[in-house]
Amino acid sequence: MTTYLDVLAELGIDSAHPGGFSLTKNILRKLNIQQTSSILDVGCGTGQTAAYIAEQYRANVTAIDIHPTMLQKAKERFASLSHPVHLYNTSIESLPFSSEQFDVILCESVLSFVSLSKALQEIYRVLKPKGKLLSIEVAHSQLTETEKKDITSFYGFRHLLTEQQWEAYLHKNGFHKVQTAYHPVMQQRVLAATPFTITADVSEEMLTILHTHEHMTKQYGRRLGYCIFSCEK
Amino acid sequence: MSQQWYNVCCRYHGQVVRIHDKFGNVHIGRITRVTPNRVYIAPVGRRNLGGFGFGFYGGWGWGWGFGIALAAIAAIALIGLFW
Numbered sequence: 001m002t003t004y005l006d007v008l009a010e011l012g013i014d015s016a017h018p019g020g021f022s023l024t025k026n027i028l029r030k031l032n033i034q035q036t037s038s039i040l041d042v043g044c045g046t047g048q049t050a051a052y053i054a055e056q057y058r059a060n061v062t063a064i065d066i067h068p069t070m071l072q073k074a075k076e077r078f079a080s081l082s083h084p085v086h087l088y089n090t091s092i093e094s095l096p097f098s099s100e101q102f103d104v105i106l107c108e109s110v111l112s113f114v115s116l117s118k119a120l121q122e123i124y125r126v127l128k129p130k131g132k133l134l135s136i137e138v139a140h141s142q143l144t145e146t147e148k149k150d151i152t153s154f155y156g157f158r159h160l161l162t163e164q165q166w167e168a169y170l171h172k173n174g175f176h177k178v179q180t181a182y183h184p185v186m187q188q189r190v191l192a193a194t195p196f197t198i199t200a201d202v203s204e205e206m207l208t209i210l211h212t213h214e215h216m217t218k219q220y221g222r223r224l225g226y227c228i229f230s231c232e233k
Numbered sequence: 234m235s236q237q238w239y240n241v242c243c244r245y246h247g248q249v250v251r252i253h254d255k256f257g258n259v260h261i262g263r264i265t266r267v268t269p270n271r272v273y274i275a276p277v278g279r280r281n282l283g284g285f286g287f288g289f290y291g292g293w294g295w296g297w298g299f300g301i302a303l304a305a306i307a308a309i310a311l312i313g314l315f316w
Contacts, residue, residue: 008315015315016315016316017315018314018315018316020314109315138316155316157316185314193312193313193314194312194314194315195312196311196312196313196315197308198241198308198309198310198311199307199308200306200307200308204240207237207244211244214313217314226316
């Protein structure tokens, strides 16, 4: 069965997360990334963010994903770079890295799709002391249980949290200096949207999933949105 | 194939799109009308719409805009929001 994530992979959608690539670049600008910084991009997708950090900051970048199509597209992208990105086929729930290795970990619409407790434990483990976690994740405000169920089953989310719940999870897993901000989908500026292309070989099934997705984001309006959060180990 | 493009164009009616045709041409505009054979797009102003770098298309006059045969479409680029 084709899933929402398969559609993202098949269409090769770069920056498949709320706010798009312009939000990513804004976040990166505030991070003070140096050439000596070790960065982990979790769920790198087609690799746009990881490639940008490698080229722009010449930092030591590691990227992981588990979707075969995404990995293939990321691999092709990284092959053309002048600065390397280390790509691994691995899940955030069990990382093959030693502890206290990274200065910054980025998750762009990843934590909603995995076991949150396992992921946060692993992130905490591989972050250096005072290392930073930056994440952009789907969030909601006052959705009913039925609505939440409808959304999570369509997208394959493991959970759909409010800003306050995200914050509580981060505190619970030992993170400090937690800062969060919630943005409803309706406030998305056109500039923050993500370009994508439909070609002749996109199946009717994929187009239907795409259509359902667009319908859902409109249907729930201000109650569905995304949360940007940053915190420190 | 034209049927698929017909469905796609109907779904994105009213949105700004970039249509690539099979002859290598690129057409940018807002979908104003879809028929079983053609899609019509109207020019958009000089505004930055999601990094497409839309320029101003002049000289089309009034009406539905520019018609493109559905059978000639190779790809349609849009902008959206994804999780």
